[in-house]
Amino acid sequence: MGCNPDDQKLAQAYIDKNKTVQNSIKSIFTTHSRAIHTPFGHDTIIFDEDPLPLLLDVDTLKIADLKKIKKNKHRALLFGDDRPRFINLQRYLESVDEGEILTLPDEFKVDITNEWLLFMQTEGIDSNIMKFLASDYFYKDESDRDLIHFINQESLPQDKKIIIMSATIPVKIYKELYGERVQVIDITDVAHKGTITQHTRYSYSRNSLAKHLDNVNEKLEKRPTITFKSFNEQIDNASPDM
Incomplete structure (x- = not known):
């Protein structure tokens, strides 16, 4: 089934506008997420508040959701192979100790580009499984053995000056992440002028x-x-x- 021509035009217009913005040399106002993920040509990025929640993206996975993803439906009908696609990952997560911070072993990492359709075709999934498969660290909840907490770490561009304007920025965390690259400019002695x-x-x-x-x-x-x-x-x- 082909796409609606009007929808195609809208999609192409959106892509063209994004390319124009990406190649612009003028100042650009955009979202924090796009500033992190889009390779703009500018040499400086300014955040008007702390972007740490995007840099250290915390989420959860329900182990039970892995059981819902079956192997190829046609194979299941022909050969009775109705086992969960991620049965080994499911068993591994069920076996880990609560509260221990771990990294996902390479044997459980899959090529998401080959699996996304399987996720899309599975109903009743509440967790972002693709995001978990690309996570950096995870641990099992100490009060709910079916719940996995995980974190995905994004990086700030290495070749750009990053300015973060925040009154409550966790400097210690940023220094752990970016080391000597972090410079703190404290302007707490600013005096208000005018009337609010x-x-x-x-x-x-x-x-x-x-x-x-x-x-x-x-x-x-x-x-x-x-x-x-x-x-x-x-x-x-x-x-x-x-």
């Missing part, structure tokens, strides 16, 4: 704004205002370009 006026009665989230528009507009001074895109027509002096 905060109205705390309402949260002024999208939902809150919809209920209290008149109240908001009464309090706003006649200055350019940054708001949600969907409220640009309702907030006085909204500045869509800011």
Whole structure:
């Protein structure tokens, strides 16, 4: 079955725009994940907050999910071979001690490109098995023997200057990961200039704004205002370009 021509055009347009951005020499605002995984041509990457949760990505696996992945369905019907595809991995994980930090032995690592369709065709899986198979470390939960905690470590680009702006960054962890590459610039003595006026009665989230528009507009001074895109027509002096 072929793809819808309109969908193909949309997909190609998305790919083309990504290539344009990737090759741009101008400043680019993007997500933390894309900044880590996309090979932009810039020599400096600035994070506006700590990206550690993406660099050390922690997740869980249910051993029971491995039992749901069977070998080739046609082979199962013809030869009665209905054993789980990952029976050896399942038995290994069931045998490890709780709380011990381990790495997945090479014998259990598989070529994910050959297995993804099998995962996609299996219903009822709650765990990201492909992610686990590429994990760096794991351990079995001490109170739930069916639960495996694992971590995937991503790397920051080696050939770029990385600037992380955070007031709560765990410096010790970064030094363990990146050694002498880490330099800390402490600017805790910054003094505020100007006045901050905060109205705390309402949260002024999208939902809150919809209920209290008149109240908001009464309090706003006649200055350019940054708001949600969907409220640009309702907030006085909204500045869509800011």
